[in-house]
Amino acid sequence: MSSRGPTYRIENIVATVNLGVELDLERLAERLMMAEYNPDQFPGLILRLTKPRISALIFRTGKMVATGAKNEEDLKNAVKALVKLLRDHGAEVPFDPEVQIQNIVASGNLHAEVDLEQAVLMLENAMYEPEQFPGLIYRMSSPRVVILIFGSGKIVCTGAKSEKDVALAVQKLYNQLKELGVLYIEEGGEEELGEEFEEEL
Amino acid sequence: MSSRGPTYRIENIVATVNLGVELDLERLAERLMMAEYNPDQFPGLILRLTKPRISALIFRTGKMVATGAKNEEDLKNAVKALVKLLRDHGAEVPFDPEVQIQNIVASGNLHAEVDLEQAVLMLENAMYEPEQFPGLIYRMSSPRVVILIFGSGKIVCTGAKSEKDVALAVQKLYNQLKELGVLYIEEGGEEELGEEFEEEL
DNA sequence: GGCATATTTAAATACGGATTTATAAGTCGT
DNA sequence: ACGACTTATAAATCCGTATTTAAATATGCC
Secondary structure, eight states, rough: OOOOOOOEEEEEEEEEEEOSSSSOOOHHHHOOOOOOTTTTTSSSEEEESSOOOOOEEEESSEEEEEEEESSHHHHHHHHHHHHHHHHHHTTOOOSSEEEEEEEEEEEEOOOSSSSSHHHHSTTTEEEETTTOOOOOOEEETTTTEEEEEEEEEEEEEEHHHHHHHHHHHHHHHHHHHHTOOOOOOOOOOOOOOOOOOOEEH | OOOOOOOEEEEEEEEEEEEOOOOHOOOOOOOOOOOOOOOOOSSSSSEOOOSSSSSSEEESEEEEEEEEEESSHHHHHHHHHHHHHHHHHHHOSSSSSSEEEEEEEEEEOOEEEOHHHHHHHSSTTOOOOTTSSEEEOOOOOTTTTEEEETTTSEEEEESSSSSHHHHHHHHHHHHHHHHHTTTEEOOOOOOOOOOSSOHHH
Protein backbone atom coordinates (compact mmCIF):
# COMPACT_ATOMS: atom_id res chain seq x y z
CA MET A 1 0.00 0.00 0.00
CA SER A 2 1.57 3.28 -1.03
CA SER A 3 1.15 6.59 0.67
CA ARG A 4 -0.70 9.39 -0.96
CA GLY A 5 0.94 12.18 -2.85
CA PRO A 6 0.69 15.87 -2.16
CA THR A 7 -2.61 17.71 -2.15
CA TYR A 8 -3.44 21.39 -2.27
CA ARG A 9 -6.28 23.88 -2.09
CA ILE A 10 -6.49 27.38 -3.47
CA GLU A 11 -7.00 29.84 -0.62
CA ASN A 12 -6.76 33.24 -2.23
CA ILE A 13 -6.86 34.72 -5.71
CA VAL A 14 -5.69 38.28 -6.32
CA ALA A 15 -6.90 39.78 -9.57
CA THR A 16 -6.77 43.16 -11.20
CA VAL A 17 -9.76 44.54 -13.03
CA ASN A 18 -9.52 47.36 -15.52
CA LEU A 19 -12.76 49.33 -15.49
CA GLY A 20 -11.46 51.61 -18.21
CA VAL A 21 -12.86 54.87 -16.81
CA GLU A 22 -11.73 57.30 -14.17
CA LEU A 23 -13.75 57.33 -10.96
CA ASP A 24 -14.72 60.02 -8.49
CA LEU A 25 -13.84 58.21 -5.29
CA GLU A 26 -15.03 61.00 -2.98
CA ARG A 27 -18.47 60.86 -4.55
CA LEU A 28 -18.51 57.09 -4.51
CA ALA A 29 -17.57 57.03 -0.84
CA GLU A 30 -20.42 59.40 -0.08
CA ARG A 31 -22.98 57.29 -1.85
CA LEU A 32 -21.69 53.87 -0.79
CA MET A 33 -22.11 53.56 2.95
CA MET A 34 -20.10 50.32 3.06
CA ALA A 35 -17.11 51.93 1.41
CA GLU A 36 -13.99 52.79 3.35
CA TYR A 37 -12.01 55.64 1.90
CA ASN A 38 -9.19 57.53 3.60
CA PRO A 39 -7.03 59.04 0.85
CA ASP A 40 -4.52 60.43 3.35
CA GLN A 41 -3.82 56.90 4.41
CA PHE A 42 -4.27 54.91 1.21
CA PRO A 43 -5.38 56.08 -2.24
CA GLY A 44 -7.87 53.28 -2.80
CA LEU A 45 -11.50 52.93 -1.81
CA ILE A 46 -12.17 49.67 -0.05
CA LEU A 47 -15.25 47.57 -0.58
CA ARG A 48 -15.95 44.32 1.17
CA LEU A 49 -18.44 41.80 -0.12
CA THR A 50 -19.62 39.09 2.20
CA LYS A 51 -20.93 36.12 0.23
CA PRO A 52 -18.37 35.07 -0.58
CA ARG A 53 -15.93 37.17 1.37
CA ILE A 54 -14.15 39.11 -1.32
CA SER A 55 -12.70 42.57 -1.06
CA ALA A 56 -11.88 45.18 -3.63
CA LEU A 57 -9.54 48.12 -3.76
CA ILE A 58 -10.85 50.68 -6.19
CA PHE A 59 -8.62 53.42 -7.53
CA ARG A 60 -9.28 56.79 -9.17
CA THR A 61 -7.83 55.49 -12.41
CA GLY A 62 -10.53 52.88 -12.76
CA LYS A 63 -8.15 50.08 -11.84
CA MET A 64 -9.42 47.66 -9.24
CA VAL A 65 -7.85 44.87 -7.21
CA ALA A 66 -10.06 42.01 -6.07
CA THR A 67 -8.82 39.75 -3.29
CA GLY A 68 -10.08 36.83 -1.29
CA ALA A 69 -11.68 34.57 -3.92
CA LYS A 70 -10.94 30.88 -3.57
CA ASN A 71 -11.92 29.94 -7.10
CA GLU A 72 -12.38 31.60 -10.43
CA GLU A 73 -16.13 31.35 -10.38
CA ASP A 74 -16.33 33.26 -7.10
CA LEU A 75 -13.96 35.80 -8.56
CA LYS A 76 -16.10 36.29 -11.63
CA ASN A 77 -19.25 36.58 -9.56
CA ALA A 78 -17.63 39.10 -7.28
CA VAL A 79 -16.52 41.23 -10.20
CA LYS A 80 -20.08 41.17 -11.52
CA ALA A 81 -21.43 42.23 -8.15
CA LEU A 82 -18.86 44.99 -7.82
CA VAL A 83 -19.63 46.31 -11.28
CA LYS A 84 -23.32 46.35 -10.47
CA LEU A 85 -22.66 48.14 -7.19
CA LEU A 86 -20.59 50.80 -8.94
CA ARG A 87 -23.12 51.27 -11.73
CA ASP A 88 -25.96 51.51 -9.23
CA HIS A 89 -24.07 54.33 -7.52
CA GLY A 90 -23.40 56.43 -10.53
CA ALA A 91 -20.14 55.10 -11.93
CA GLU A 92 -20.27 54.41 -15.64
CA VAL A 93 -18.22 51.30 -15.79
CA PRO A 94 -18.54 48.58 -18.44
CA PHE A 95 -20.48 45.40 -17.70
CA ASP A 96 -17.71 43.06 -18.63
CA PRO A 97 -14.33 44.52 -17.75
CA GLU A 98 -11.03 42.76 -18.24
CA VAL A 99 -9.99 40.59 -15.30
CA GLN A 100 -6.43 39.40 -14.82
CA ILE A 101 -5.34 36.92 -12.18
CA GLN A 102 -2.13 38.24 -10.64
CA ASN A 103 -1.49 35.92 -7.71
CA ILE A 104 -2.79 32.60 -6.47
CA VAL A 105 -2.13 31.47 -2.91
CA ALA A 106 -2.62 27.78 -2.19
CA SER A 107 -2.10 25.76 0.92
CA GLY A 108 -1.03 22.18 0.54
CA ASN A 109 -0.11 19.03 2.35
CA LEU A 110 2.77 16.74 1.44
CA HIS A 111 1.37 14.11 3.83
CA ALA A 112 4.84 13.62 5.23
CA GLU A 113 6.88 15.43 7.79
CA VAL A 114 9.85 17.40 6.50
CA ASP A 115 13.34 17.71 7.91
CA LEU A 116 13.68 21.44 7.39
CA GLU A 117 17.24 21.64 8.72
CA GLN A 118 18.34 19.17 6.08
CA ALA A 119 16.12 20.56 3.37
CA VAL A 120 17.57 24.04 3.63
CA LEU A 121 21.06 22.63 3.08
CA MET A 122 20.10 20.67 0.03
CA LEU A 123 17.71 22.99 -1.73
CA GLU A 124 18.90 25.91 -3.77
CA ASN A 125 17.21 29.24 -3.12
CA ALA A 126 16.01 28.17 0.30
CA MET A 127 16.03 30.01 3.59
CA TYR A 128 15.18 28.70 7.01
CA GLU A 129 15.48 30.79 10.16
CA PRO A 130 13.14 29.17 12.68
CA GLU A 131 13.58 31.92 15.27
CA GLN A 132 12.26 34.40 12.76
CA PHE A 133 9.63 32.29 11.04
CA PRO A 134 8.82 28.59 11.46
CA GLY A 135 8.69 27.81 7.75
CA LEU A 136 11.37 27.21 5.18
CA ILE A 137 11.15 29.71 2.36
CA TYR A 138 11.79 28.11 -1.00
CA ARG A 139 11.93 30.10 -4.24
CA MET A 140 11.12 27.93 -7.23
CA SER A 141 12.08 29.44 -10.57
CA SER A 142 9.89 27.40 -12.88
CA PRO A 143 7.09 27.89 -12.25
CA ARG A 144 8.14 31.12 -10.54
CA VAL A 145 6.59 30.76 -7.14
CA VAL A 146 7.57 30.90 -3.51
CA ILE A 147 6.70 27.95 -1.33
CA LEU A 148 6.68 28.04 2.44
CA ILE A 149 7.42 24.58 3.79
CA PHE A 150 6.63 23.59 7.34
CA GLY A 151 7.92 20.70 9.42
CA SER A 152 4.47 19.17 9.49
CA GLY A 153 4.49 18.77 5.74
CA LYS A 154 2.01 21.58 5.25
CA ILE A 155 3.00 24.14 2.64
CA VAL A 156 1.90 27.47 1.24
CA CYS A 157 2.48 28.11 -2.44
CA THR A 158 2.29 31.75 -3.46
CA GLY A 159 2.99 33.85 -6.51
CA ALA A 160 1.44 31.57 -9.12
CA LYS A 161 -0.71 33.08 -11.84
CA SER A 162 -2.58 29.93 -12.76
CA GLU A 163 -3.83 26.81 -11.07
CA LYS A 164 -1.79 24.79 -13.53
CA ASP A 165 1.32 26.43 -12.12
CA VAL A 166 0.22 25.69 -8.58
CA ALA A 167 -0.30 22.03 -9.37
CA LEU A 168 3.02 21.76 -11.13
CA ALA A 169 4.90 23.54 -8.36
CA VAL A 170 3.45 21.38 -5.62
CA GLN A 171 4.23 18.18 -7.50
CA LYS A 172 7.75 19.35 -8.36
CA LEU A 173 8.41 20.26 -4.76
CA TYR A 174 7.18 16.91 -3.54
CA ASN A 175 9.37 15.05 -6.04
CA GLN A 176 12.40 17.13 -5.11
CA LEU A 177 12.00 16.64 -1.39
CA LYS A 178 11.40 12.94 -1.86
CA GLU A 179 14.51 12.63 -3.97
CA LEU A 180 16.53 14.55 -1.39
CA GLY A 181 15.28 12.18 1.28
CA VAL A 182 13.99 14.84 3.65
CA LEU A 183 10.42 13.56 3.79
CA TYR A 184 9.29 11.21 6.53
CA ILE A 185 6.64 9.32 4.65
CA GLU A 186 4.52 6.98 6.71
CA GLU A 187 3.28 3.91 4.92
CA GLY A 188 -0.31 3.02 5.48
CA GLY A 189 -3.83 3.33 4.25
CA GLU A 190 -5.32 6.63 3.35
CA GLU A 191 -7.19 7.61 6.42
CA GLU A 192 -9.44 10.52 5.69
CA LEU A 193 -11.74 12.20 8.13
CA GLY A 194 -13.03 15.16 6.23
CA GLU A 195 -11.18 16.48 3.24
CA GLU A 196 -8.93 19.36 4.17
CA PHE A 197 -7.12 19.67 0.84
CA GLU A 198 -9.13 18.73 -2.19
CA GLU A 199 -6.84 18.85 -5.23
CA GLU A 200 -4.66 15.77 -5.51
CA LEU A 201 -1.97 15.47 -8.13
CA MET B 1 7.39 0.86 44.07
CA SER B 2 4.78 3.39 45.06
CA SER B 3 4.27 6.75 43.51
CA ARG B 4 5.13 9.89 45.28
CA GLY B 5 2.67 12.04 47.18
CA PRO B 6 1.83 15.65 46.53
CA THR B 7 4.43 18.39 46.66
CA TYR B 8 4.12 22.16 46.83
CA ARG B 9 6.09 25.38 46.76
CA ILE B 10 5.21 28.76 48.18
CA GLU B 11 5.04 31.30 45.36
CA ASN B 12 3.77 34.45 47.01
CA ILE B 13 3.34 35.82 50.50
CA VAL B 14 1.14 38.86 51.11
CA ALA B 15 1.77 40.61 54.39
CA THR B 16 0.62 43.78 56.06
CA VAL B 17 3.01 45.94 57.99
CA ASN B 18 1.90 48.51 60.52
CA LEU B 19 4.44 51.33 60.60
CA GLY B 20 2.46 53.09 63.31
CA VAL B 21 2.89 56.64 61.98
CA GLU B 22 1.17 58.70 59.34
CA LEU B 23 3.19 59.36 56.21
CA ASP B 24 3.37 62.26 53.77
CA LEU B 25 3.15 60.32 50.52
CA GLU B 26 3.55 63.38 48.28
CA ARG B 27 6.82 64.23 49.97
CA LEU B 28 7.98 60.63 49.91
CA ALA B 29 7.19 60.37 46.19
CA GLU B 30 9.24 63.50 45.55
CA ARG B 31 12.25 62.18 47.40
CA LEU B 32 12.05 58.58 46.24
CA MET B 33 12.64 58.46 42.52
CA MET B 34 11.67 54.78 42.29
CA ALA B 35 8.30 55.40 43.87
CA GLU B 36 5.12 55.34 41.83
CA TYR B 37 2.35 57.45 43.26
CA ASN B 38 -0.84 58.45 41.47
CA PRO B 39 -3.42 59.21 44.16
CA ASP B 40 -6.15 59.83 41.60
CA GLN B 41 -5.75 56.25 40.50
CA PHE B 42 -4.81 54.48 43.71
CA PRO B 43 -4.21 55.86 47.22
CA GLY B 44 -1.03 53.93 47.82
CA LEU B 45 2.56 54.66 46.93
CA ILE B 46 4.18 51.76 45.16
CA LEU B 47 7.73 50.64 45.76
CA ARG B 48 9.39 47.76 43.99
CA LEU B 49 12.48 46.07 45.35
CA THR B 50 14.48 43.86 43.04
CA LYS B 51 16.53 41.38 45.02
CA PRO B 52 14.37 39.63 45.74
CA ARG B 53 11.48 40.95 43.72
CA ILE B 54 9.12 42.22 46.36
CA SER B 55 6.73 45.13 46.10
CA ALA B 56 5.13 47.32 48.67
CA LEU B 57 2.00 49.45 48.74
CA ILE B 58 2.46 52.23 51.26
CA PHE B 59 -0.50 54.19 52.55
CA ARG B 60 -0.89 57.58 54.24
CA THR B 61 -1.96 55.87 57.47
CA GLY B 62 1.37 54.13 57.83
CA LYS B 63 -0.10 50.78 56.83
CA MET B 64 1.88 48.88 54.23
CA VAL B 65 1.24 45.78 52.12
CA ALA B 66 4.21 43.72 51.00
CA THR B 67 3.80 41.24 48.16
CA GLY B 68 5.93 38.86 46.19
CA ALA B 69 8.03 37.15 48.85
CA LYS B 70 8.42 33.39 48.46
CA ASN B 71 9.52 32.71 52.00
CA GLU B 72 9.39 34.38 55.38
CA GLU B 73 13.03 35.23 55.43
CA ASP B 74 12.76 37.18 52.17
CA LEU B 75 9.70 38.89 53.58
CA LYS B 76 11.54 39.93 56.73
CA ASN B 77 14.51 41.16 54.75
CA ALA B 78 12.27 43.14 52.45
CA VAL B 79 10.52 44.80 55.35
CA LYS B 80 13.90 45.75 56.80
CA ALA B 81 14.97 47.21 53.46
CA LEU B 82 11.73 49.12 53.09
CA VAL B 83 11.98 50.54 56.60
CA LYS B 84 15.51 51.66 55.87
CA LEU B 85 14.47 53.25 52.61
CA LEU B 86 11.66 55.14 54.31
CA ARG B 87 13.87 56.28 57.20
CA ASP B 88 16.58 57.39 54.78
CA HIS B 89 14.00 59.58 53.05
CA GLY B 90 12.66 61.33 56.09
CA ALA B 91 9.91 59.08 57.32
CA GLU B 92 10.14 58.40 61.05
CA VAL B 93 9.07 54.80 61.10
CA PRO B 94 10.12 52.26 63.74
CA PHE B 95 12.90 49.78 63.01
CA ASP B 96 10.91 46.72 63.83
CA PRO B 97 7.27 47.15 62.85
CA GLU B 98 4.63 44.50 63.24
CA VAL B 99 4.33 42.18 60.25
CA GLN B 100 1.28 40.01 59.64
CA ILE B 101 1.03 37.38 56.93
CA GLN B 102 -2.38 37.71 55.30
CA ASN B 103 -2.21 35.35 52.34
CA ILE B 104 0.04 32.60 51.11
CA VAL B 105 -0.15 31.38 47.51
CA ALA B 106 1.43 28.03 46.78
CA SER B 107 1.62 25.99 43.63
CA GLY B 108 1.64 22.25 43.94
CA ASN B 109 1.76 18.99 42.09
CA LEU B 110 -0.33 15.94 42.89
CA HIS B 111 1.85 13.89 40.53
CA ALA B 112 -1.27 12.41 38.99
CA GLU B 113 -3.71 13.58 36.40
CA VAL B 114 -7.15 14.56 37.64
CA ASP B 115 -10.55 13.82 36.14
CA LEU B 116 -12.00 17.28 36.70
CA GLU B 117 -15.42 16.46 35.25
CA GLN B 118 -15.81 13.71 37.83
CA ALA B 119 -14.15 15.64 40.61
CA VAL B 120 -16.58 18.55 40.36
CA LEU B 121 -19.51 16.16 40.79
CA MET B 122 -18.06 14.51 43.84
CA LEU B 123 -16.52 17.41 45.69
CA GLU B 124 -18.57 19.81 47.73
CA ASN B 125 -17.92 23.49 47.18
CA ALA B 126 -16.37 22.89 43.78
CA MET B 127 -16.87 24.71 40.51
CA TYR B 128 -15.58 23.77 37.11
CA GLU B 129 -16.41 25.74 33.98
CA PRO B 130 -13.63 24.94 31.50
CA GLU B 131 -14.81 27.48 28.94
CA GLN B 132 -14.35 30.19 31.52
CA PHE B 133 -11.25 28.94 33.28
CA PRO B 134 -9.36 25.65 32.84
CA GLY B 135 -9.10 24.87 36.54
CA LEU B 136 -11.55 23.46 39.02
CA ILE B 137 -12.14 25.86 41.88
CA TYR B 138 -12.37 24.07 45.20
CA ARG B 139 -13.15 25.87 48.45
CA MET B 140 -11.83 23.97 51.43
CA SER B 141 -13.29 25.04 54.75
CA SER B 142 -10.62 23.70 57.09
CA PRO B 143 -8.10 25.03 56.58
CA ARG B 144 -10.00 27.83 54.85
CA VAL B 145 -8.35 28.03 51.49
CA VAL B 146 -9.23 27.94 47.83
CA ILE B 147 -7.48 25.41 45.65
CA LEU B 148 -7.38 25.58 41.88
CA ILE B 149 -7.04 22.09 40.48
CA PHE B 150 -5.89 21.45 36.94
CA GLY B 151 -6.23 18.35 34.82
CA SER B 152 -2.48 17.91 34.82
CA GLY B 153 -2.44 17.44 38.58
CA LYS B 154 -0.94 20.86 39.16
CA ILE B 155 -2.71 22.96 41.75
CA VAL B 156 -2.69 26.43 43.22
CA CYS B 157 -3.53 26.82 46.88
CA THR B 158 -4.44 30.32 47.95
CA GLY B 159 -5.82 32.05 50.99
CA ALA B 160 -3.73 30.31 53.60
CA LYS B 161 -2.21 32.33 56.43
CA SER B 162 0.49 29.86 57.38
CA GLU B 163 2.64 27.29 55.68
CA LYS B 164 1.25 24.70 58.07
CA ASP B 165 -2.18 25.37 56.57
CA VAL B 166 -0.81 25.04 53.05
CA ALA B 167 0.76 21.69 53.83
CA LEU B 168 -2.37 20.42 55.51
CA ALA B 169 -4.63 21.62 52.68
CA VAL B 170 -2.54 20.02 49.97
CA GLN B 171 -2.37 16.70 51.79
CA LYS B 172 -6.10 16.76 52.56
CA LEU B 173 -6.91 17.51 48.95
CA TYR B 174 -4.70 14.69 47.74
CA ASN B 175 -6.32 12.21 50.16
CA GLN B 176 -9.79 13.30 49.15
CA LEU B 177 -9.19 13.05 45.44
CA LYS B 178 -7.51 9.68 45.88
CA GLU B 179 -10.45 8.44 47.89
CA LEU B 180 -12.88 9.71 45.29
CA GLY B 181 -10.92 7.87 42.63
CA VAL B 182 -10.41 10.83 40.33
CA LEU B 183 -6.64 10.67 40.30
CA TYR B 184 -4.79 8.80 37.58
CA ILE B 185 -1.76 7.75 39.50
CA GLU B 186 1.01 6.19 37.47
CA GLU B 187 3.05 3.59 39.25
CA GLY B 188 6.76 3.79 38.75
CA GLY B 189 10.01 5.15 40.01
CA GLU B 190 10.41 8.72 41.03
CA GLU B 191 11.95 10.30 38.03
CA GLU B 192 13.21 13.73 38.85
CA LEU B 193 14.97 16.05 36.50
CA GLY B 194 15.31 19.21 38.49
CA GLU B 195 13.10 19.87 41.47
CA GLU B 196 10.10 21.96 40.52
CA PHE B 197 8.21 21.65 43.81
CA GLU B 198 10.33 21.26 46.87
CA GLU B 199 8.02 20.67 49.84
CA GLU B 200 6.83 17.08 50.03
CA LEU B 201 4.32 15.98 52.57
C1' DG C 1 14.35 53.34 -6.60
C1' DG C 2 12.80 51.83 -2.29
C1' DC C 3 9.77 51.98 1.63
C1' DA C 4 5.40 52.79 3.78
C1' DT C 5 0.33 52.96 3.52
C1' DA C 6 -4.07 48.95 2.24
C1' DT C 7 -6.25 44.19 0.74
C1' DT C 8 -6.31 38.94 1.05
C1' DT C 9 -4.79 34.14 2.39
C1' DA C 10 -2.64 29.81 4.28
C1' DA C 11 1.05 27.71 7.11
C1' DA C 12 3.27 27.43 12.46
C1' DT C 13 5.59 29.45 16.25
C1' DA C 14 6.19 33.08 19.80
C1' DC C 15 4.54 36.51 22.75
C1' DG C 16 1.37 39.15 25.59
C1' DG C 17 -3.01 39.77 27.61
C1' DA C 18 -7.12 37.88 29.40
C1' DT C 19 -9.47 34.41 32.25
C1' DT C 20 -9.59 32.44 38.03
C1' DT C 21 -8.32 32.56 43.18
C1' DA C 22 -6.84 34.74 47.72
C1' DT C 23 -5.36 38.82 50.58
C1' DA C 24 -4.36 43.43 52.85
C1' DA C 25 -4.32 48.51 52.27
C1' DG C 26 -7.49 53.36 51.16
C1' DT C 27 -10.37 56.20 48.14
C1' DC C 28 -14.12 56.94 44.94
C1' DG C 29 -18.54 55.95 42.84
C1' DT C 30 -22.98 53.55 42.95
C1' DA D 1 -22.25 47.66 51.60
C1' DC D 2 -20.25 46.60 47.42
C1' DG D 3 -17.32 47.08 43.40
C1' DA D 4 -13.54 49.21 41.09
C1' DC D 5 -8.85 50.91 41.27
C1' DT D 6 -3.37 48.59 42.85
C1' DT D 7 0.31 44.78 44.08
C1' DA D 8 2.03 39.84 43.69
C1' DT D 9 1.79 34.81 42.32
C1' DA D 10 1.05 30.02 40.27
C1' DA D 11 -1.79 27.02 37.30
C1' DA D 12 -3.73 26.21 31.91
C1' DT D 13 -6.46 27.63 28.13
C1' DC D 14 -8.08 31.06 24.83
C1' DC D 15 -7.55 35.01 21.88
C1' DG D 16 -5.16 38.40 19.31
C1' DT D 17 -0.97 40.10 17.30
C1' DA D 18 3.30 39.47 15.18
C1' DT D 19 6.40 36.94 12.13
C1' DT D 20 6.87 35.22 6.33
C1' DT D 21 5.48 35.03 1.20
C1' DA D 22 3.27 36.70 -3.26
C1' DA D 23 0.70 40.04 -6.24
C1' DA D 24 -1.71 44.08 -8.29
C1' DT D 25 -3.24 48.87 -7.41
C1' DA D 26 -1.65 54.42 -6.26
C1' DT D 27 0.08 58.04 -3.43
C1' DG D 28 3.57 60.17 -0.32
C1' DC D 29 8.10 60.41 1.63
C1' DC D 30 13.17 59.74 1.72
